[in-house]
Amino acid sequence: MHPNTINQTPNQTVHEPVLLTAVLRYLAPEQGESYLDLTAGYGGHASAVIERTQAPSQVVLVDRDDMAQTALSQRFAGQGVEFIHADFLAASQQLVEQGRQFDVVLADLGVSSPHLDIPERGFSLSQDGPLDMRMDRRMQVTAETIVNTYSAEALAGILREYGEEPRSRKIASLIVEHRPFSSTVQLARIVARAYPGHSRTHPATRTFQALRIAVNNELGMLSEALPLWIKLLSPGGRLGVISFHSLEDRIVKDTFKELAGDRYDAELHLLTKRPVVAEQEELVFNPRSRSSKLRVVSKIKK
Secondary structure (H helix, E strand, O other), X not given: OOOOOOOOOOOOOOOOOOOHHHHHHHHOOOOOOOXXXXXXXXXXXXXXXXXXXXXXXXXXXXXXXXXXXXXXXXXXXXXXXXXXXXXXXXXXXXXXXXOOOEEEEEEEOOOOHHXXXXXXXXXXXOOOOEOOOOOOOOOOOOHHHHHHHOOHHHHHHHHHHHHOXXXXXXXXXXXXXXOOOOEHHHHHHHHHOXXXXXXXXXXXXXXXXXXXXXXXXXXXXXXXXXXXXXXXXXXXXXXXXXXXXXXXXXXXXXXXXHHEOOOOOOOEEEOOOOOEEOOHHHHHHOHHHOOOEEEEEEEOOO
C-alpha cells in the first residue's frame, strides 16, 4: 500500500508514500478542492495533497487499521480533517448515502510498510509472528483460521485464485498434512517444501499474498467499491487507484475502460492510457514501490 512516514514503537518503521510525484501530477489538486483518501494509512499522500489544497476541512481520511487511525488523528490533529475508521467499501457506501462528492479521490491498495515491519501483525515472511494478516483487527477471521480449518480443496482454490500459485494443490496438501500452524515462519517453511532448491523470491510469497487477500476480501471489496468511487467524484474530479499486483490492476483497468472511451454515454476520461510505475530514482529509496501501478481517470462534466 502506501509507504508514508510514521514512527512506531517499540518497532520504529518509516513509511514512504509510493508514486507521490505521479499522484500529485495526475490528480493535480488545486487550492480549495476537496479530497477523499480511501486508504489514508499514515498520511503521506494526504499531507502532500493538503499542502496543495490548503483546505484540510474539506478532507476525509479513511482507514480500517486502528494503528493508522491513531497515527492520522495525531498527525492532523486540530486541522478540521474528518476521519472514518472503516474499510474503503463501508466508508464509500456511507459517503454515497450522504450524497457527498469530492474533487480528488485516491485509493492506495495493498499492505503498508508498518504491516510488514511489525511482526505482531502477521504479514511478514521474514519476521516470525502470529498468522494474523487482518488489516482491521476487529475482524474475526485470521490467516490462522483459514490455514487450520479450511479443506485442502478450499485452500488450493484460494492459492490459485488470489496468489496465482502454480503449485496450489501441492502446497494445500502440505498445509493440511502439517497443521495446526500458529506462526508465519512455521507456515513459510512448510510451503517452501513445494519448491525444493533455490528461487529468486521466497517460495511462500504467493501463498502469503493469497491468504492476505482472502482474509481481507480485498478483490471483492475493490470490485464493489469502484462504481461507488465514481459516484463520489464531482464533475471534473479525478480518481487515482494504486494497485500492487495484476489481480487488482486488472479490476481497475477493466472498470475504467468500461466507463470511459469515445462514447456518448462515457462517464470517465482516462488520464493515464497505461499504468504509471515507479521511476528508478524512487526505487532506490523505496524498493517496495517496485510493483506499484497508478491509474487515473477524471469524471466527465455533463
